[in-house]
Amino acid sequence: MTTQTQDIQVRDKREVKSDAEQTTPGRVFSPNVDIFEDDQALTIVADMPGVPSENVSIDLRNDVLSLSGVPSVSVPEKEEHVLREYETGKYFRQFTLSEVIDQEHIEAKLNNGVLRVTLPKVGPAKPRKIQITEG
Amino acid sequence: MVIRRLQNWPFDGFSGGVSELDQLRRDLGHLFNGLSRVNGWDSPAGVYPLMNVSQDSENVYVRSEVPGMTLDQLEVSVTGRNLTVTGERAIPDEQSDVRYHRREREAGKIRRQLTLPTDVDSERVQAKYQHGILMVVLPKAEKAKPKKIAITG
Numbered sequence: 001m002t003t004q005t006q007d008i009q010v011r012d013k014r015e016v017k018s019d020a021e022q023t024t025p026g027r028v029f030s031p032n033v034d035i036f037e038d039d040q041a042l043t044i045v046a047d048m049p050g051v052p053s054e055n056v057s058i059d060l061r062n063d064v065l066s067l068s069g070v071p072s073v074s075v076p077e078k079e080e081h082v083l084r085e086y087e088t089g090k091y092f093r094q095f096t097l098s099e100v101i102d103q104e105h106i107e108a109k110l111n112n113g114v115l116r117v118t119l120p121k122v123g124p125a126k127p128r129k130i131q132i133t134e135g
Numbered sequence: 136m137v138i139r140r141l142q143n144w145p146f147d148g149f150s151g152g153v154s155e156l157d158q159l160r161r162d163l164g165h166l167f168n169g170l171s172r173v174n175g176w177d178s179p180a181g182v183y184p185l186m187n188v189s190q191d192s193e194n195v196y197v198r199s200e201v202p203g204m205t206l207d208q209l210e211v212s213v214t215g216r217n218l219t220v221t222g223e224r225a226i227p228d229e230q231s232d233v234r235y236h237r238r239e240r241e242a243g244k245i246r247r248q249l250t251l252p253t254d255v256d257s258e259r260v261q262a263k264y265q266h267g268i269l270m271v272v273l274p275k276a277e278k279a280k281p282k283k284i285a286i287t288g
Contacts (some may be wrong), residue, residue: 008183008224008243032239038232047240049200049267072266075198078191082252084157085185086200113202113267 016092027089031067031115035095042099042119048091049113058108058117060101067115068092182247184220184269192281195251195273202267203240209264211271213257218249218271253279 013029022028031046048056050071059066069091075081102120109116184199197218201209209222226242254276262271 006243008241008245010183010185011241032241034226034238034240035236036229036233037236038230038234043229043233045240047202047267049202052266075187075189075196079189079196080191081157081187081189082195083186083188085161086187112204112264113200 013087013089015089027087028092029087029089030093031069031091033093037099037121039121041121042097042101044095044115044117044119046091046093046115046117047113048110048115050088051091051110051113051115053110056108056110056115058106060097060103060106060119063097065095065097065117065119066092067094067117069115183245184247186247186249188249188252190252190275192275194275195253195255197249197251197271197273199247199269200267201245201264201269204264204267206264209262209269211260211262211269213255213260213273215257216251216254218251218273220247220249220269220271221245255279 011032016028016030031048033047034045036043044065044067046067048069048071051069052072055070055072057066057068059068071088071090097119099119100122102122105120107118107120184201187198189196189198199220201222201224203226204222204224208224209220212219222245224242224245226240251273255273256276257273259274260271262269264270
């Protein structure tokens with residue numbers, strides 16, 4: 001019992017506050033993410049419980065990366081709610097990227113509600129030596 | 136903030152239905168949790184993972200969002216009317232040369248106990264883990280199921 005792992009604390013889902021109104025009903029939440037990078041790539045890991053892989057969309061344009069996910073319908077109509085401690089809704093989050101990303105080789109994996117996006121960096125521009133000829 | 140909430144209280148016939156009441160109940164729960172941290176009470180609500188419970192005439196359904204776990208990290212047990220979910224969420228370390236910019240996802244133990252609304256047949260309880268959601272289906276005990284009563288004239 002000396003090396004005790006801490007209990008995970010409850011945190012409310014953060015609802016996305018957006019100026020633009022949604023065109024579809026339902027709430028939108030911001031997923032929790034880990035972001036890290038090494039020399040080769042930038043990686044974003046996002047918790048999106050309830051979202052099947054076909055409902056995830058990843059979009060990169062003008063250096064803005066958008067992650068969104070729609071959970072599959074989880075509670076059938078015939079069921080009557082007894083207790084509701086968490087809300088469900090779409091997930092959406094945007095990031096502005098400062099690195100130049102190799103768009104052709106972006107990889108995304110979804111496993112048990114965790115989305116992992118790997119964004120490979122474009123290698124550093126190689127210095128080009130320019131020959132100067134006399135004449 | 137509190138005053139605004141009170142004014143928004145749906146007095147007009149609960150038009151918002153269950154969800155607004157739920158929201159209020161949750162808000163109050165958080166208020167009390169805030170107090171309890173000060174006073175050192177231990178309240179059962181506000182324990183990870185949060186659970187949604189629903190039912191139909193046959194079963195009680197318990198759903199919980201626990202993304203990024205594996206089947207062997209989760210344990211579900213039922214004793215009488217108590218459902219217990221325990222486990223440990225591990226976030227494996229990345230290679231040592233990475234630089235973290237954000238770390239919002241948490242690793243750690245989960246432990247949650249819930250009292251079920253009815254008696255259940257603990258022999259036939261099923262649990263499923265899909266897309267990061269744990270779903271437990273608990274068939275109601277025969278005596279807890281609704282019985283149709285024939286009315287005689």
